[in-house]
Amino acid sequence: MAKRIEVKDLDIYYDKFLAVQGVSMTIQPRSVTALIGPSGCGKSTFLRTLNRMHELVPNARVDGKIFMDDDDLYGAAVDPVNVRRQIGMVFQRPNPFPTMSIYDNVAAGLKLNNKRLRKAEMDEVVERALSAANLWEEVKDRLPKPGSGLSGGQQQRLCIARAIAVQPDVLLMDEPCSALDPISTQAIEDLMLELKEKYTIVIVTHNMQQAARVSDMTGFFNLRGVGQPGELVEIDETTKIFSTPSKKATEDYISGRFG
Numbered sequence: 001m002a003k004r005i006e007v008k009d010l011d012i013y014y015d016k017f018l019a020v021q022g023v024s025m026t027i028q029p030r031s032v033t034a035l036i037g038p039s040g041c042g043k044s045t046f047l048r049t050l051n052r053m054h055e056l057v058p059n060a061r062v063d064g065k066i067f068m069d070d071d072d073l074y075g076a077a078v079d080p081v082n083v084r085r086q087i088g089m090v091f092q093r094p095n096p097f098p099t100m101s102i103y104d105n106v107a108a109g110l111k112l113n114n115k116r117l118r119k120a121e122m123d124e125v126v127e128r129a130l131s132a133a134n135l136w137e138e139v140k141d142r143l144p145k146p147g148s149g150l151s152g153g154q155q156q157r158l159c160i161a162r163a164i165a166v167q168p169d170v171l172l173m174d175e176p177c178s179a180l181d182p183i184s185t186q187a188i189e190d191l192m193l194e195l196k197e198k199y200t201i202v203i204v205t206h207n208m209q210q211a212a213r214v215s216d217m218t219g220f221f222n223l224r225g226v227g228q229p230g231e232l233v234e235i236d237e238t239t240k241i242f243s244t245p246s247k248k249a250t251e252d253y254i255s256g257r258f259g
C-alpha cells in the first residue's frame with residue numbers, strides 16, 4: 001500500500017497533438033500531491049497517464065517512463081487493467097452506478113476484479129470501505145437503496161469507498177469537489193487528510209485554497225505559450241509554492257495575476 005510514483009521525461013500525446021511535454025516528478029507515498037494550473041495546461045491529462053487511463057482515448061499515447069516503486073507501469077508485460085486496480089480514480093462528477101444499490105456500488109470494484117468473496121467477507125469489505133470514506137454511519141440502514149438516492153457529497157464519498165474497496169496503492173482525484181457544496185467539500189477534504197495515512201493521493205484542483213489546505217506537495221502546470229504544450233513549471237512543498245515559489249510564472253499564478 002501507499003507506493004511512490006516516479007515520472008521521468010513524460011510527453012503526452014492525443015494522436016499527433018503534444019498536449020504535455022517533459023514532465024518529471026516524484027510523488028511521495030502517504031502524502032497528498034496537488035496539481036494546479038490554468039485551464040487546458042494538461043493537469044487532468046497528466047493525471048490520467050498515472051493509471052493508464054489516458055490511452056483509452058483512441059490514438060492517445062505517452063513517451064517516457066512512470067514507475068510505481070520499482071514497477072515500470074508502461075512495461076511491455078504490464079496489464080493496464082491491473083494498473084487501474086492498483087491506482088484508483090475519483091472523478092469530478094460523482095458517478096455511482098445509478099441503478100445499483102449503495103452496497104453493490106462498493107462491491108462492484110471487487111466483482112469487476114473477479115474477487116470471489118463469501119457474503120460475510122463482502123459485508124466486511126463494504127463496511128470497512130464505507131467507514132474509511134466516512135459514509136458508513138449515514139448509509140448503514142439503507143444499503144439496499146440505490147446509490148443515486150444519496151446527496152452529491154454522499155455520492156462522492158460512495159465513489160471514494162468504491163475506489164478504496166479494492167485496496168489500491170494510489171488514489172487519483174480529478175477535481176473531486178468541484179461539483180460539491182462547501183460542507184460536502186469539507187467532508188472530502190477531511191477524508192483526504194485521513195486517507196493519506198494509508199495511500200498516496202494525487203489531486204487535480206482549480207481551488208488554490210484547497211490545494212493549500214490538503215496537500216503536502218504542489219505541482220504547478222502551465223502552458224509553455226499559446227499553441228504550445230503544457231509543462232510542469234515546478235513542484236515543491238505546498239508551503240513553499242504558496243509563499244516563496246522559485247519561478248515567476250508560479251508566483252504570478254498563485255497571486256492571481258493570471259489564470
Ligand SMILES: Nc1ncnc2c1ncn2[C@@H]1O[C@H](COP(=O)(O)OP(=O)(O)OP(=O)(O)O)[C@@H](O)[C@H]1O
Nearest residue numbers: 014017019037038039040041042043044045046057
Ligand atoms: N480527448 C481529448 N482529445 C484531444 N485533445 C484533448 C482531449 N482531452 C484533452 N485534450 C487537450 O489536451 C490539453 C490539456 O487538457 P486537460 O483537460 O488535460 O487540461 P486541464 O489542465 O486539466 O484543464 P482544465 O483545468 O480546464 O480541466 C488541452 O489542449 C485539451 O484540449
